[in-house]
Amino acid sequence: xxxxxxxxxxxxxxxxxxxxxxxxxxxxxxxxxxxxxxxxxxxxxxxxxxxxxxxxxxxxxxxxxxxxxxxxxxxxxxxxxxxxxxxxxxxxxxxxxxxxxxxxxxxxxxxxxxxxxxxxxxxxxxxxxxxxxxxxxxxxxxxxxxxxxxxxxxxxxxxxxxxxxxxxxxxxxxxxxxxxxxxxxxxxxxxxxxxxxxxxxxxxxxxxxxxxxxxxxxxxxxxxxxxxxxxxxxxxxxxxxxxxxxxxxxxxxxxxxxxxxxxxxxxxxxxxxxxxxxxxxxxxxxxxxxxxxxxxxxx
Amino acid sequence: xxxxxxxxxxxxxxxxxxxxxxxxxxxxxxxxxxxxxxxxxxxxxxxxxxxxxxxxxxxxxxxxxxxxxxxxxxxxxxxxxxxxxxxxxxxxxxxxxxxxxxxxxxxxxxxxxxxxxxxxxxxxxxxxxxxxxxxxxxxxxxxxxxxxxxxxxxxxxxxxxxxxxxxxxxxxxxxxxxxxxxxxxxxxxxxxxxxxxxxxxxxxxxxxxxxxxxxxxxxxxxxxxxxxxxxxxxxxxxxxxxxxxxxxxxxxxxxxxxxxxxxxxxxxxxxxxxxxxxxxxxxxxxxxxxxxxxxxxxxxxxxxxxxxxxxxxxxxxxxxxxxxxxxxxxxxxxxxxxxxxxxxxx
Numbered sequence: 001x002x003x004x005x006x007x008x009x010x011x012x013x014x015x016x017x018x019x020x021x022x023x024x025x026x027x028x029x030x031x032x033x034x035x036x037x038x039x040x041x042x043x044x045x046x047x048x049x050x051x052x053x054x055x056x057x058x059x060x061x062x063x064x065x066x067x068x069x070x071x072x073x074x075x076x077x078x079x080x081x082x083x084x085x086x087x088x089x090x091x092x093x094x095x096x097x098x099x100x101x102x103x104x105x106x107x108x109x110x111x112x113x114x115x116x117x118x119x120x121x122x123x124x125x126x127x128x129x130x131x132x133x134x135x136x137x138x139x140x141x142x143x144x145x146x147x148x149x150x151x152x153x154x155x156x157x158x159x160x161x162x163x164x165x166x167x168x169x170x171x172x173x174x175x176x177x178x179x180x181x182x183x184x185x186x187x188x189x190x191x192x193x194x195x196x197x198x199x200x201x202x203x204x205x206x207x208x209x210x211x212x213x214x215x216x217x218x219x220x221x222x223x224x225x226x227x228x229x230x231x232x233x234x235x236x237x238x239x240x241x242x243x244x245x246x247x248x249x250x251x252x253x254x255x256x257x258x259x260x261x262x263x264x265x266x267x268x269x270x271x272x273x274x275x276x277x278x279x280x281x282x283x284x285x286x287x288x289x290x291x292x293x294x295x296x297x298x299x
Numbered sequence: 300x301x302x303x304x305x306x307x308x309x310x311x312x313x314x315x316x317x318x319x320x321x322x323x324x325x326x327x328x329x330x331x332x333x334x335x336x337x338x339x340x341x342x343x344x345x346x347x348x349x350x351x352x353x354x355x356x357x358x359x360x361x362x363x364x365x366x367x368x369x370x371x372x373x374x375x376x377x378x379x380x381x382x383x384x385x386x387x388x389x390x391x392x393x394x395x396x397x398x399x400x401x402x403x404x405x406x407x408x409x410x411x412x413x414x415x416x417x418x419x420x421x422x423x424x425x426x427x428x429x430x431x432x433x434x435x436x437x438x439x440x441x442x443x444x445x446x447x448x449x450x451x452x453x454x455x456x457x458x459x460x461x462x463x464x465x466x467x468x469x470x471x472x473x474x475x476x477x478x479x480x481x482x483x484x485x486x487x488x489x490x491x492x493x494x495x496x497x498x499x500x501x502x503x504x505x506x507x508x509x510x511x512x513x514x515x516x517x518x519x520x521x522x523x524x525x526x527x528x529x530x531x532x533x534x535x536x537x538x539x540x541x542x543x544x545x546x547x548x549x550x551x552x553x554x555x556x557x558x559x560x561x562x563x564x565x566x567x568x569x570x571x572x573x574x575x576x577x578x579x580x581x582x583x584x585x586x587x588x589x590x591x592x593x594x595x596x597x598x599x600x601x602x603x604x605x606x607x608x609x610x611x612x613x614x615x616x617x618x619x620x621x622x623x624x625x626x627x628x629x630x631x632x633x634x635x636x637x638x639x640x641x642x643x644x645x
Contacts, residue, residue: 102384107625113618233449236442277450288434
């Protein structure tokens with residue numbers, strides 16, 4: 001089998017690259033879902049999403065330096081970002097409800113400046129190196145060749161998180177409230193549920209997911225104060241491609257973006273960043289509402 | 300709202316007394332003083348800009364503010380007047396700067412022609428981005444323009460042979476400007492300021508003409524209620540695209556001027572932060588006001604200049620001030636001044 005080639009690349013290599021793409025996609029999925037969740041319920045585009053991603057990574061890496069436990073960081077990073085998200089929603093975003101749709105967007109944009117600069121003050125301008133924890137280093141044979149264990153872990157972990165999230169939203173009473181709130185917040189309010197509390201919780205959940213994605217991405221690239229900026233743009237691509245407010249769309253588009261990145265880096269390493277945006281341009285031309293977006297959402 | 304939004308503009312042009320109800324809710328009736336200022340907005344703006352260098356700390360900063368003001372003005376056409384929030388205008392500022400710089404460095408063009416070349420490149424980028432971006436609406440528009448401008452950023456970053464890549468485009472030396480019967484020494488900051496002001500002045504005049512045209516009124520109608528503008532028979536999509544391209548061209552001209560002013564085009568000109576700067580200046584000054592962009596540009600530049608001498612972490616304060624504006628002063632400085640004057644019956 002191994003001597004079959006496509007476009008000059010052996011099939012094994014392509015298959016391995018595909019798995020790499022899925023691993024990268026796992027990060028995009030988590031970032032995209034957080035953004036999509038907040039938007040789907042509250043009509044708020046969180047421009048500080050990339051900053052929460054970055055701050056989550058810093059919290060995780062900082063704690064790892066103290067405790068030496070990656071698992072603890074994996075819990076603490078989303079927790080810290082969730083708490084920060086609670087404060088941000090309650091203090092900064094809530095006064096803007098009922099005003100223009102652009103206002104929360106502008107506010108979170110300003111917030112991202114404050115967060116990035118605060119991290120620079122606390123941890124310096126240059127960033128910190130960070131590798132996979134010892135228990136997740138090395139590579140394992142997955143049938144088509146050796147694959148880094150950490151990336152395999154990424155895929156599995158993201159699968160668990162997305163599965164849990166799906167169960168939470170589709171199968172629990174609180175998930176039902178979230179879905180109802182996305183459809184018609186006023187009716188939910190009339191039925192005696194305090195929608196503001198639901199918004200608060202969902203905003204925090206979205207921020208926590210961004211923080212989780214940040215600490216998961218840290219071993220792949222290290223951490224710098226600016227690491228969230230490209231991630232924000234890529235998360236936007238994920239939501240535009242997948243269809244805003246659609247969790248299934250975010251998963252599909254996240255994986256697609258990861259695979260496109262991995263495949264492009266094989267063929268034309270210089271073009272990887274641009275390939276992401278070419279994908280978005282293509283989707284906008286062919287299907288402007290996104291792959292799984294509802295027709296009403298855009299037009 | 301769409302039909303009403305046009306009425307005052309038409310009345311203003313035909314010289315009829317403004318007895319019609321005000322276009323925007325809560326704005327009250329525009330008094331005589333403000334109406335007079337509105338009619339002479341170009342002359343007043345230029346009069347202010349003529350004396351401006353004598354009230355700033357130093358004149359190189361005045362040129363910066365002038366160029367940034369034009370950048371914010373172009374952005375404001377889209378954000379303030381059409382109601383489209385773009386987070387990708389750095390692609391146009393950068394496109395104009397690179398176009399102008401490459402024309403001078405690689406092709407040895409006359410600076411005046413290089414300005415045209417830069418503006419044309421930015422217009423082309425705006426046309427391509429616009430065709431894609433206006434397929435999305437509302438909040439998606441901001442996300443799409445941001446992503447597309449990042450794409451342009453990476454493209455210019457990679458095209459090292461032309462743009463200098465990470466190091467930026469260097470060596471745009473324009474020490475003097477030879478015009479028919481005139482030789483301007485651009486090393487003198489005062490001469491430079493007034494040379495740039497001549498170009499900016501023309502742009503401001505064109506911008507004012509555009510706003511008071513039926514097209515300008517239609518853009519405001521789109522801002523107030525897109526659905527109704529469409530129902531009134533306007534080709535909303537095409538108008539948005541035209542507004543997007545004109546906005547890009549104005550920002551491109553600003554970029555071209557900046558390239559000549561700084562004699563270098565750093566790659567950061569195209570970065571996301573530069574797009575954000577346009578948003579900040581427009582909001583600080585007052586979106587949808589004629590003079591607001593220059594107030595915003597001056598505020599931003601003076602703030603940055605003042606804070607940078609005190610701390611390297613000036614962005615922390617700029618971000619916090621911006622948040623405070625969104626929360627407590629959403630009309631911006633100039634917008635708030637106008638609103639207060641209007642309430643006082645001016």
